[in-house]
Amino acid sequence: MSVIEVQHLQKHFGQKRVLEDVNLSFASGHIYALLGRNGVGKSTLLSIINNRVLPTAGDVLYDGVSAIENEAAQAHIYLMNDLNYFPSDKRVSWVLKMVGMLYGDFDWQLAAHLQQVFKLDGQAKIRSLSTGQRTIMKLICALCVPVDFVLLDEPVLGLDAPNRELFYQELLQAYGDRPRTFVIATHLIEEIARMIDHVFVLADGRMQVDQDADALLNSARTVTGTPAAVEAAIAHQHVLRRQQVGNQLSAIVMDVSQTFQPAAVEVGGVDLQSLFIALTEEQANA
């Protein structure tokens, strides 16, 4: 059971302070969501964990040992992102072979299956691939490498809806066949909500949320009713957001207890995307 720990990570690009003090840990056998508004530093964080960018301060530990400039530790971590590292005149089959050679124990059976279900021609040259097909090629690499930690930065970029659905199915299947850790940074929150078990929200250079997904959603409620009734119901609650339409007020509250059942209002659940919007709005207004 391996673990990645990020400790007091800081990254400044000149005057731009992107990460201020990021702390987290990724344990074995989880699917994590890494959420955050545009430009908060999700890609930067994943690139530092995979040693592609050096931090200004802080450390990334793999099983207690620094993973920064540590090839042995990095052999357990794979990052898929939107960058193209492969020569455009090479073929898909060449890319898979290269990745297979670099990481060893590549799952060729799964690669053949994925090429077939996504209809990706192994003989196609990289320069002839569409954006979505290029993403599919990179996803095949990410699912077939034998590593314990797979970091997926915007994994469905350019994929149409049926292919996104197919990818989520294949990811869950691969996870079931060989449990490992996936970290998914995405803006398509509702699409991944059903498969993740832990949520990180990065805001203002720090982790604003680091919580079990079910616990997070179970602690949030939407309270709707007349403004007076809603205000009375949420008076002692942690209110993230208020929205009034006509004479109905709707509020999102979090950290509520299981016994939160106020009278004269309607109380419902909150989906992950609405909660994310409310949380990041609250942070921006703080």
Ligand SMILES: Nc1ncnc2c1ncn2[C@@H]1O[C@H](COP(=O)(O)OP(=O)(O)OP(=O)(O)O)[C@@H](O)[C@H]1O
């Ligand atoms: N090499 C660099 N030099 C200067 N600034 C950089 C560099 N790389 C990233 N940044 C800046 O760091 C900030 C965080 O970028 P990053 O790509 O990590 O954000 P993100 O959360 O992944 O964003 P998005 O959701 O839009 O993809 C941005 O303001 C970006 O402009």
